[in-house]
Amino acid sequence: GQLPDVSKMLDKEDFTMMKRAIFATQRQCLPPICTHNMLEDSSDPILNCIRRIGLFNSAQDRVK
DSSP states (O other), rough: OOOHHHHHHHHHHHHHOOOOOOOHHHOOSSSOOSSOOOOOOOHHHHHHHHHHOOOOOOOTTTOO
C-alpha cells in the first residue's frame, strides 16, 4: 500500500539515459517518414504518394 521510492529503483545512470531519450524525441521539425526499407527515396512510389497527398503529420493536422 505504499508508493515505491524512485531513488531506490533507478540510479543516476538510469536517469541520465531517460533524459537523453526524452530530449531525443523532442524536435521542432516534422518527424521522418519511414514506412519500409527504401533503396531510392526520390523514386519510391509509396513515399511519392505520401508526399503528393500531403500526409506530413504537421502540427495543424487533426490526426496524428
